[in-house]
Amino acid sequence: MTETDRRGVCSNAAMKPTIYDIARESGVSIATVSNVLNNTGRMGPETRRKVLRAVNALGYQRSSIATALAGKKSWSIGALLPDVNNPYFSEIVRGAEDEAFSRGYSVLVCNTDHDVERERAYLRTLRHKQMDGIVIATGTTPADQIAELLTAGIHVILLAREIEGAQVPIVMVDNYQGGYLAARFLLELGHRNLGFIGEPLTLRSARDRLGGFAAAIEEAGAALQVVGEGGFGIEAGARLAAGLLAHHRVTAIFTGNDQLAVGALQWCLEAGFQVPHDISLMSFDDTVFSRIVRPSLTCVAQPIYDLGRQTLGMLIGAIEAGEQPARRVVLAPELMIRDSTGPPPDGTASNDLKSGGDSNE
């Protein structure tokens, strides 16, 4: 019994042709078929033609599943995100997806909804599905879970959010510097009493943004009056702004992301504050949100699409080179000045950057 007999003829319409079928059809062995299909080894041009003809004739479609089993590569990459509906992440997905597509990979999008349990479940699935690599943009994965991934031979890369203790490359923006830039800009406009609204400070990125912001303020001798934190979305932004303005007199607020800024902006407007006349609002991200609200948001801009694109580029590079490049790419944030910021209301800008002692209102 020759190897070719191990399976019946592919006559059944529902049964997709395999390399056995095209081997039989073209009168060569499956090994040769495989070689032709993958351009591996050497083969006569005539053989090659025969095989290709059979492939077309039978409408052969390779099974990536079988390839992955035998060849150890799934050509798939998993992406762990907190929320695809957040324009920041949906833009990241676009960048990631474009790069992956152009290099032959597909991406499995995993929305964790900020839920670590769900994240853990996904990580397990991704391991089972033998992803060639995993992008983690949640910032909440326990380091030991990442280590397990590495042990399992899966390449991992972090995106935007650092994770302490994780020995993997990362592509991100300099959050501290971003916060610093924001504060400098507001201080130069004359603001002395500032507030901050941010994502949960359990996230390193949130802490860094606040850290840079606070540092610049302290340097200038101005006051970081109040810090609100703990949310991500528009609702949270409104809630935090309300809480912040209820007890504090600030002339400018820096928010940790665009969604929070939008919420804060809406609340301010509804509460009767003029932006930027009564209060300046400054955001972080530069998603489409910051461009479409009115007033448009001055913000610390990240190259979002590129972040996604570069991350995938590095990850795929690692996968194909077969090793983990312990690199760390930190992109510089940029100031994007729009309409939500301006000088503080009259009477509050009475101090210069140095002296610090103020007596506003």
Add this chain to the structure above:
Amino acid sequence: MTETDRRGVCSNAAMKPTIYDIARESGVSIATVSNVLNNTGRMGPETRRKVLRAVNALGYQRSSIATALAGKKSWSIGALLPDVNNPYFSEIVRGAEDEAFSRGYSVLVCNTDHDVERERAYLRTLRHKQMDGIVIATGTTPADQIAELLTAGIHVILLAREIEGAQVPIVMVDNYQGGYLAARFLLELGHRNLGFIGEPLTLRSARDRLGGFAAAIEEAGAALQVVGEGGFGIEAGARLAAGLLAHHRVTAIFTGNDQLAVGALQWCLEAGFQVPHDISLMSFDDTVFSRIVRPSLTCVAQPIYDLGRQTLGMLIGAIEAGEQPARRVVLAPELMIRDSTGPPPDGTASNDLKSGGDSNE
């Protein structure tokens, strides 16, 4: 040589344990291990315990790849979308993903960027990867490509956008009705000269929205003065609005989606039109965009998240029932009245819906 010998002991740290390892460890056969793992067949509670213990001891992780090869199921679903960065689709992805996750499936997000070539490439990949099902939300896939998918035994379902000639279920909103509602609303406000800006009319959904809109206008004896079409994004919205208002006196514009509406709104505001005082703007979708711009957008609302969720529910149902339910779910759109619409400016609303002569406001 027994079957158990076919592979060496899993001593190598980098080598992940397989069912052979746990079979050896627990002193049973791989068949039994498989049964325990899948809860198939009957087994003694003691055997079961032994196996489970070994699973834990060795840190066994099933290979979905092998399962898919042998079991004919990949537990993966592909989703073809024109643009994940469009909030409409990113919300759909959330709904789809939530349902898929809760039922044990993962979703491969394929961004076609409105490019049919890219779409075709993705479809091929999805077939190779043996997706259990595919969701198509682009509305641009040639019907014969869909037929091929079906032939290959892959379940297909359309989402939001119909495709003529495709014999597959669909979950969508009644676009014609939506357009009709929009027109009725604007007409009742007193508008007699209306304009339309929409996605390319090659899309059935765009044609239907326009169709319903035009029909209601005609019924009322008012004028659909001008139709602009051909784009999807914010930029296109601005461009189309500019083109439309350059030569036509309309008091209200209906846009085919929220992105277009945002663009149109921006352009109007920048051109000095007051919205809704000088011109009313009405949109379609009810994405987050319509809630955050100012004025907020009155629109025909779709239950976006549910659209995604229900689609996946039906698809998975079909996959698990093993047959294609030729269903068609058409959800009703709803009017969501916000701030971008109002009565036409004085002097233009001089006709009532029926006779043509009234003096409202």
Add this chain to the structure above:
DNA sequence: TTGAAAGCGTTACCAT
């Protein structure tokens, strides 16, 4: 209740 063995569709190594 449990086990042996035959696939599933590839790849890769080793002969020829």
Add this chain to the structure above:
DNA sequence: ATGGTAACGCTTTCAA
């Protein structure tokens, strides 16, 4: 240059 065949890790009869 080509072909035979053993993996890859699992599911699934069919026997025992």
